[in-house]
Amino acid sequence: MEKEALITALKKIVKPYIQDEEAFENLSENTDFIKDLKINSANLVDVILDVEDTFDIIVDNESMEKMLTVKAALEIITTKLSEK
Amino acid sequence: MEKRVVITGLGVVAPNGVGIPEFTEAIKSGKSGIRFFQELQDLNFSCCIGGIPDISETLKSAYFTPLQLRNFNSSGILYGCIAGMDAWKDAGFTIDASSELDFDSGTIFGTGTSGVDKFREAIYQLDAKNVKRLGSTVVVQTMASGISAYLGGILGLGNQVTTNSSACTTGTEAILMGYERIKAGNAKRMLVGSCSDNGPYIWGGFDAMRVMTYKHNDSPEKGSRPMSATASGFVPGSGAGAMVLESLESAEERGATIYAEILGGAVNSGGQRNGGTLTAPNPVAVQHCITSAIENSGINADEIDAINGHLTATSKDALEIENWATALGRKGPDFPYVNSLKSMVGHCLAAAGSIESVAVILQLKEGFLFPNINCEDVDPTILAIIDEEKIPKKLINSPLNIIAKASFGFGDVNGCVIFKKYNH
Numbered sequence: 001m002e003k004e005a006l007i008t009a010l011k012k013i014v015k016p017y018i019q020d021e022e023a024f025e026n027l028s029e030n031t032d033f034i035k036d037l038k039i040n041s042a043n044l045v046d047v048i049l050d051v052e053d054t055f056d057i058i059v060d061n062e063s064m065e066k067m068l069t070v071k072a073a074l075e076i077i078t079t080k081l082s083e084k
Numbered sequence: 085m086e087k088r089v090v091i092t093g094l095g096v097v098a099p100n101g102v103g104i105p106e107f108t109e110a111i112k113s114g115k116s117g118i119r120f121f122q123e124l125q126d127l128n129f130s131c132c133i134g135g136i137p138d139i140s141e142t143l144k145s146a147y148f149t150p151l152q153l154r155n156f157n158s159s160g161i162l163y164g165c166i167a168g169m170d171a172w173k174d175a176g177f178t179i180d181a182s183s184e185l186d187f188d189s190g191t192i193f194g195t196g197t198s199g200v201d202k203f204r205e206a207i208y209q210l211d212a213k214n215v216k217r218l219g220s221t222v223v224v225q226t227m228a229s230g231i232s233a234y235l236g237g238i239l240g241l242g243n244q245v246t247t248n249s250s251a252c253t254t255g256t257e258a259i260l261m262g263y264e265r266i267k268a269g270n271a272k273r274m275l276v277g278s279c280s281d282n283g284p285y286i287w288g289g290f291d292a293m294r295v296m297t298y299k300h301n302d303s304p305e306k307g308s309r310p311m312s313a314t315a316s317g318f319v320p321g322s323g324a325g326a327m328v329l330e331s332l333e334s335a336e337e338r339g340a341t342i343y344a345e346i347l348g349g350a351v352n353s354g355g356q357r358n359g360g361t362l363t364a365p366n367p368v369a370v371q372h373c374i375t376s377a378i379e380n381s382g383i384n385a386d387e388i389d390a391i392n393g394h395l396t397a398t399s400k401d402a403l404e405i406e407n408w409a410t411a412l413g414r415k416g417p418d419f420p421y422v423n424s425l426k427s428m429v430g431h432c433l434a435a436a437g438s439i440e441s442v443a444v445i446l447q448l449k450e451g452f453l454f455p456n457i458n459c460e461d462v463d464p465t466i467l468a469i470i471d472e473e474k475i476p477k478k479l480i481n482s483p484l485n486i487i488a489k490a491s492f493g494f495g496d497v498n499g500c501v502i503f504k505k506y507n508h
Contacts, residue, residue: 043220045220046221
């Protein structure tokens with residue numbers, strides 16, 4: 001999947017959880033889920049479950065810990081997709 | 085100095101009416117909220133009728149954000165939040181996610197079990213070895229204190245935020261706990277109330293105990309028959325009742341509308357002695373609870389105009405009337421009026437005490453007694469103790485001054501509150 005398409009899919013996933021509309025509008029690779037989008041840290045696990053469902057992948061514990069930014073999420077999703 | 089405690093806000097989610105205006109109209113007209121549920125029949129329940137409040141998706145979204153409603157499956161928390169938020173607004177406060185923390189306001193909001201449907205979902209996931217799939221929503225919806233945690237955050241409460249649990253006494257106990265906290269000067273305002281989930285997973289255990297009626301699956305509205313000779317078990321209900329308790333000082337300072345005053349009350353336990361068991365009340369303790377409540381309120385038993393009973397529509401109704409008559413020293417024509425909201429909404433379990441107390445406060449404020457429905461054939465054992473005219477079967481419009489409300493619960497626990505019309 002192209003990066004742009006991945007970002008679009010990811011944006012759709014995080015939308016229900018974000019609490020900063022402006023940061024969401026300007027979402028880029030460097031966006032941080034908690035610091036920028038103000039996602040409640042407890043909801044991060046829900047974001048990851050939605051990522052798993054959308055891409056039909058399993059995100060292991062180690063990857064979960066790293067998945068704090070759009071960039072990290074894209075890398076993890078791309079890797080997991082290539083392993084399929 | 086001990087503070088006087090008044091009620092300045094009300095909220096209710098009941099099977100026969102959601103919101104104070106609809107509920108008031110329903111109880112005045114004797115509207116039943118009991119319906120047949122195919123789901124119960126499909127699950128082989130003996131009792132296939134019950135009371136479930138009608139909450140539309142539109143109403144839900146007026147109280148919760150889309151994020152809060154994501155993977156939300158706890159009917160008790162849903163009802164409790166709606167009733168609690170309504171009571172808070174009714175008391176004249178605004179609900180604002182960025183409001184300043186208020187250390188003088190807290191909540192004691194009870195429940196029996198929380199989020200039983202959510203818990204069921206979680207167990208299926210766990211047994212399929214998918215623990216990770218539970219996500220972040222299981223704990224807050226299934227912990228007993230889920231309801232007080234939700235309300236504490238929505239309203240920004242900084243005083244005590246907790247949940248009490250004492251079976252069917254829960255709602256009445258929550259009112260007394262909040263009352264005592266304000267009276268002692270430890271809080272200015274306490275949102276108190278209780279909620280109960282709906283449906284088979286909360287009601288099944290009672291069906292198995294054969295304490296619910298199986299005789300009215302074809303006539304749901306006739307099923308809940310407190311004090312009737314043909315009472316054959318209770319009808320399960322669900323919902324939430326809530327009220328804002330406030331020190332008289334604080335209410336006057338704010339110029340708040342005062343619904344009624346709490347004069348006092350008592351909670352106790354029968355210790356499962358003297359005929360009391362896990363499921364049956366010890367009559368000595370019930371009477372002691374009522375007399376203690378009267379004493380604690382500084383009134384005489386003959387000042388009580390009406391009783392709002394626990395009266396569930398089981399064989400224990402006559403015993404309850406006998407206990408009231410003994411405790412008050414009043415019988416026959418001298419007995420106060422008595423009614424049971426359960427005839428219209430069923431037994432709302434942990435939510436019963438708070439929903440029924442909301443009805444009591446409306447009766448005092450507006451000066452009426454709601455009718456007991458399904459009581460055309462009063463149990464002769466009860467008529468041997470009190471006069472039939474003391475059991476209103478039609479709406480009575482009359483000013484009332486003092487109403488006693490009691491609830492009794494599994495575990496042999498009792499609670500009795502004395503409410504008074506507020507006359508300065």
